[in-house]
Amino acid sequence: MSSSTAGKSIIMVGGPNVGKSHYTFQLYGRLSSKTCGLKLRAMPNQELFQEGLDRLNRGLAAKHTSTAQYDNADLLLTDDEGNDFDLLWPDYGGEQISQMLATRGVDEAWQSRLMSAHGILLFIRPDTILDFKNIVDQPIELELKSRDEKKSESTDCRLTLETQVGLVELLQILLFAGQLNRVTRLSSPKLTILMTCWDEIINPSGTPAKVLQGRLPLLHQFITSNWREDSVNVYGLSALGRSLDKKKPDPEFAKLGPSSQGYVVGTEGKQTEDLTVVLSQLLKPSDAN
Numbered sequence: 001m002s003s004s005t006a007g008k009s010i011i012m013v014g015g016p017n018v019g020k021s022h023y024t025f026q027l028y029g030r031l032s033s034k035t036c037g038l039k040l041r042a043m044p045n046q047e048l049f050q051e052g053l054d055r056l057n058r059g060l061a062a063k064h065t066s067t068a069q070y071d072n073a074d075l076l077l078t079d080d081e082g083n084d085f086d087l088l089w090p091d092y093g094g095e096q097i098s099q100m101l102a103t104r105g106v107d108e109a110w111q112s113r114l115m116s117a118h119g120i121l122l123f124i125r126p127d128t129i130l131d132f133k134n135i136v137d138q139p140i141e142l143e144l145k146s147r148d149e150k151k152s153e154s155t156d157c158r159l160t161l162e163t164q165v166g167l168v169e170l171l172q173i174l175l176f177a178g179q180l181n182r183v184t185r186l187s188s189p190k191l192t193i194l195m196t197c198w199d200e201i202i203n204p205s206g207t208p209a210k211v212l213q214g215r216l217p218l219l220h221q222f223i224t225s226n227w228r229e230d231s232v233n234v235y236g237l238s239a240l241g242r243s244l245d246k247k248k249p250d251p252e253f254a255k256l257g258p259s260s261q262g263y264v265v266g267t268e269g270k271q272t273e274d275l276t277v278v279l280s281q282l283l284k285p286s287d288a289n
């Protein structure tokens, strides 16, 4: 277990294949080139993130993360006011999370992280949420085929993070494990939703919060009825700004360089290249604190 610090901690949570790695590579790039307000104090496993960034420099998507490799992928940071905080990746591969959903079990390490977390950053890739897809664009045969292909990663649980119910169940498990009182709406830990691969969303209807409400109404309802309004933020995230292939390099992306690509759509709908805004926003005190 990592040594305890006085810094605030933010837990990154998300199932497999939602864009966690590419966001982290880009974040690492921004932090290394000091083009953002946050500073990197330490990063175990740094060379693995450099490898990912090197691939982006060549216009290639990174390879799939092997969970074992990224056992410790925490980022220890300092904000522009000199406050330390830790970005925790307890489950970089997203597999422990799927397992939690299958067994409804949370181990002690997760429990203590949740009990002391200042914020939770939840990665969701809206276009992969099954119950949003319509049967015309996504015939069931296609769905079953893709599930078959992913069999090696799957658990024996029917509830997956690719459904709204699965995401709601996961949040319930996390809240219960962290002994987070829900008599009143929560102000802590703050919750930030990152709707990833935003560039893939066709005709997003308004701000990210509106898109969440329109596309994932059940999840939106659960969040708004359990968190105070000033303790939840919803962002659109396109870590790459476009899709990249693992084998065929994108010369334009390579020419422009990863540092000038990728953006966040803020809560008001404005776009910024600063991928760290989602973190600084989480660290800001809300009205309740």
Ligand SMILES: Nc1nc2c(ncn2[C@@H]2O[C@H](COP(=O)(O)OP(=O)(O)O)[C@@H](O)[C@H]2O)c(=O)[nH]1
Residues within 6 Å of the ligand: 014, 015, 016, 017, 018, 019, 020, 021, 022, 023, 061, 062, 063, 064, 065, 093, 094, 196, 197, 198, 199, 200, 237, 238, 239, 240, 241, 242, 243, 244
């Ligand atoms: N279109 C698009 N694709 C992305 C973006 N970020 C990641 N991807 C793709 O989404 C897939 C999953 O990304 P990855 O970061 O490996 O997900 P992880 O399993 O959550 O770490 C990969 O095929 C990436 O190339 C993005 O900003 N836009």
Ligand SMILES: [Mg+2]
Residues within 6 Å of the ligand: 017, 020, 021, 022, 064, 065, 092, 093
């Ligand atoms: Mg990954």
